Amino acid sequence: TFIINIFDKNFVSSYDEFIESFSLKINSKFSDIKIAPNIPIYGQKFNISSALTTELGNKIPNKNVSIQFLNDNIWENFSSQISGINGTTNFEIDTLSLQPEDEFKFRLSWQGDQFTSAISQNITVSMFRAFNNISLRILSNVDQMFKNEPSTIQILLYNIGNSELNVSIPDISIEISPVLTYSIVQIDYLALAKFKPGDITEILIKIDVTTLDQMSILVSIEAINEVTQEEVSFETSKMFDIYAPILEDLVFGYFTLIMIGIFVLVWAVMYVYVRRQS
Known part of the structure; x- marks a missing residue:
């Protein structure tokens, strides 16, 4: 807690009239954010991991960390975890539970406590989309x-x-x-x-x-x-x-019929000729 006394350039103090007191919280942050694999494949699962720490790098364990995704410009809750002994969380994302997109936006959030301020961190994940053709x-x-x-x-x-x-x-x-x-x-x-x-x-x-x-x-x-x-x-x-x-295909296809026709025609001519000679 700080007590502040305001005074002018002549060091004339306002004393109690403008004295205020307030408390300061240490800032928090998400560090070591990783996406595995680096470029996820739509249709498969991937992981987003991070560590919740103070701005000075001190680990913040046993805190409820949530992850959200942006859907039609609205942040929707996806999952939550309790941070581990090192302040770590590791969220598994099933892409089939999301709309097929080339890029997703996620947000890690912690509400803070009496000593440490709240924090939110946006994460953009590019997706590999299969080209089926x-x-x-x-x-x-x-x-x-x-x-x-x-x-x-x-x-x-x-x-x-x-x-x-x-x-x-x-x-x-x-x-x-x-x-x-x-x-x-x-x-x-x-x-x-x-x-x-x-x-x-x-x-x-x-x-x-x-x-x-x-x-x-x-x-x-x-x-x-x-x-x-x-x-x-x-x-x-x-x-x-x-x-x-x-x-020629017609002739070849009907060759047998044509030969039979010629044979019958020759036989008929010979028959008529013999009859006339007799």
């Missing part, structure tokens, strides 16, 4: 597709993101318009279950093409990032023109 392409095994002939279609998947994704078979949709019969003849289940960044895999389907002029194929897939539990979807489509078979 798959490129889809639809390709034909031939330059031209012909009517009444089976065709093989290649569906190419390329993980162009920075995260590992799980693509399950029920989450792959293939729609052909007009509706045609198709079957999957090649697929790599293991590659799709752990589809890592930079990986490329393909799905081959065989389509029984009928007498139509055009065919549209729509491919859509759903995947999950098992680290962040984010679900993502991708789709692509392509239109194919269907052509009538060229003449």
Whole structure:
């Protein structure tokens, strides 16, 4: 406690009229603040640790320290701990309990006591956000597709993101318009279950093409990032023109019928000729 007596330049004192007394508290602070890991990954847990001390570095144990986070410009309580023997606290943050953001603001707080002042310390935490992205392409095994002939279609998947994704078979949709019969003849289940960044895999389907002029194929897939539990979807489509078979293919396809027709025609001509000669 201090007693202050105010006097002027001539050392004339005001005595009791302006004498006031007040108490001083020592300041507190949060020191040695650490974020582990330094750049947390959204979807995983991380820790914020610190030590509650006086401004002179003396440890303040057994005090209730709280941590809050900023949500829509409102500080919301997240958790609280009793400081350890060295004044330390260590808060575990589950990012899945927060809104997906690239950056979070937290605040460490202590209410103080009769000897030590209260303290609040803001902390900004930058977050690593996964980039989930798959490129889809639809390709034909031939330059031209012909009517009444089976065709093989290649569906190419390329993980162009920075995260590992799980693509399950029920989450792959293939729609052909007009509706045609198709079957999957090649697929790599293991590659799709752990589809890592930079990986490329393909799905081959065989389509029984009928007498139509055009065919549209729509491919859509759903995947999950098992680290962040984010679900993502991708789709692509392509239109194919269907052509009538060229003449030599028709001749080759109906060669047997043509030969039989020629044989019957020659036989008929010879039969008529013999009958006339007789």
